[in-house]
Amino acid sequence: MNKLKLTIGIFFLGIAGFAQKVDYTEYNLDNGLHVILHQDNSAPVVTTSVMYHVGGKDREDGRTGFAHFFEHLLFEGTENIGRGKWFEIVSSHGGKNNANTTNDRTYYYETFPSNNLELGLWMESERMMHPVIGQEGVDTQNEVVKEERRMRMDNSPYGNILPAMQKNMFEKHPYKDPNIGYMEDLDAATLQEFKNYFKKYYVPNNAVLVVAGDINIKDTKKLVQDYFGPIPSGKDVVRNLPKEEPITKEVHAKFYDANIQIPMTIIGYRTPEFGNKDSYVLNMISKYLSDGNSSKLYKKLVDQQNIALQVGAVNLEQEDYSMYLLYSLPQGETSLATLNTEIEAEITKLRSELISESDFEKLQNKAENSFVNSNSSIEGIANSLARNYLLYNNTSLINEEIDIYRNITREEIKEVANKYLKPNQRVIIDYLPKSEEKKAE
Structure with a gap:
């Protein structure tokens, strides 16, 4: 480990130490x-x-x-x-x-x-x-x-x-x-x-x-x-919400927005609910792909290839089903199809290879930093306590969630990518300027 890497590691360990x-x-x-x-x-x-x-x-x-x-x-x-x-x-x-x-x-x-x-x-x-x-x-x-x-x-x-x-x-x-x-x-x-x-x-x-x-x-x-105490209780809320069939074939759709001039591609995958271990892994994959200028997608599409103005990935966690989204704005004459191909190339690497040890170490440091920041104020703690009880059914996550991230392995990242981020499981939206609608007719 070189001196700079050691310094960074000590810095993040110091931050984690404040996660009382x-x-x-x-x-x-x-x-x-x-x-x-x-x-x-x-x-x-x-x-x-x-x-x-x-x-x-x-x-x-x-x-x-x-x-x-x-x-x-x-x-x-x-x-x-x-x-x-x-x-x-x-x-x-x-x-x-x-x-x-x-x-x-x-x-x-x-x-x-x-x-x-x-x-x-x-x-x-x-x-x-x-x-x-x-x-x-x-x-x-x-x-x-x-x-x-x-x-x-x-x-x-x-x-x-x-x-x-x-x-x-x-x-x-x-x-x-x-x-x-x-x-x-x-x-x-x-x-x-x-x-x-x-x-x-x-x-x-x-x-x-x-x-x-x-x-x-x-x-x-x-x-x-x-x-x-004097407020009367109500009837128990019973939910019988319909279940979705798995997505087994790529869905490709268009949406036209009168407020834009630059198109956007949005790729989505249906992912597991709040509290599922796989959902935590997907959060780490998001950071790996698009958290900061050194992330894989930003460095590749924006810095190196100069084909995107912006690119990002996020796991939108929900109680029944979550949505894993990737999005990108093209640079110049770059087509949305080209962006989709390059994004898929990075997802393919995740499905077929283990990420490097150095990238994995950086991911764990980021997870710890995010955990500390989320509970760094009284408002943040109140929100975490309420959410962990109501949606995760586990109040103690406020102290234990960091251990979930610490116990994620590189092998799990590869497994989860293979489980949820496949081309036949995705929805692709061509998000286009309204002016393009007439051309498509």
């Missing part, structure tokens, strides 16, 4: 709410968060996008928080808050100075117990969601990459539809349908509450019981 064990306490309230408490008194801040097990996939045909819609609607107000006052209350008490929705879950959180712990708990209990779901709020948030869709998808360059892939990768499972849903579905929904949706999914036994930061465990348990 995250202590936590977890238990259930009588109404089924799972509670996780993490005490860290090193800074006077606290994060209160609730993750609900409801996402874009929880819908009926003709009623898509409800979970994302509720991400917005549940900031409208409650019986005790005036309409439009939510953000004002948070900011006036020195806090910040946000929410986000995926196909599998919805996450709300506030971060306050720790003397406002009770305020954070009260607000989240209000959201769960006393939301005002009225026609005025529904109409207002309907317009907000429409504007978000226009901004992020319809009027944004490359804004429909994921929907284009989802539509072609899934035939039966709700993952075939965009998380934000279709606007005509929200327009057609009645107020009672929204109320029924809330009653079904936004209940204590379908959620996890995480409180992390400058707290006292005993005192916090009492506050949690006071504010969340």
Whole structure:
């Protein structure tokens, strides 16, 4: 090992050394709410968060996008928080808050100075117990969601990459539809349908509450019981989502975007769910192929061959099926077919050869660095605890996940590439400027 390599190795070992064990306490309230408490008194801040097990996939045909819609609607107000006052209350008490929705879950959180712990708990209990779901709020948030869709998808360059892939990768499972849903579905929904949706999914036994930061465990348990204990549980959520048949023959489709001038190729493979060991291996393969300027695809397509403006790979992990995506923008007159051929050449190497020891060592260092960074803040720890419990069914992953990456071998990388990243298992999308559509007719 040369001096530079030794220095880099010591640097990353030093970073990993800061990945101290995250202590936590977890238990259930009588109404089924799972509670996780993490005490860290090193800074006077606290994060209160609730993750609900409801996402874009929880819908009926003709009623898509409800979970994302509720991400917005549940900031409208409650019986005790005036309409439009939510953000004002948070900011006036020195806090910040946000929410986000995926196909599998919805996450709300506030971060306050720790003397406002009770305020954070009260607000989240209000959201769960006393939301005002009225026609005025529904109409207002309907317009907000429409504007978000226009901004992020319809009027944004490359804004429909994921929907284009989802539509072609899934035939039966709700993952075939965009998380934000279709606007005509929200327009057609009645107020009672929204109320029924809330009653079904936004209940204590379908959620996890995480409180992390400058707290006292005993005192916090009492506050949690006071504010969340009286909330009645709901019926157990039962999902019978359709299963997809394996992809055994390459799917090749086109999508036209009026907001772009440069085409893009997107290659997708259906991959395993959250928590599957193979999914961790695919995350490492992503870093190997496209993490940084020295990664295999970037170095080859952008630096050496000068045929791509950009190239990337990512494993989009989900609860039922994940999607492994590779994408590239051509340089000059380079065809999308040429990019696909060169990308496949690198995938072929992964399937047929072991990666080098030096590349493997670098991958492990990157995995450790990412793990440390994800838990370097109270907000990050709260998110990890909630996600690990709700989606992975294993809260202890917050301390054990790094060992999963450390135990991955070069042989497993080759095996997983052979298992999931074959040409007959892929979906290829030619993502083209709208102007090309007429030429294709």
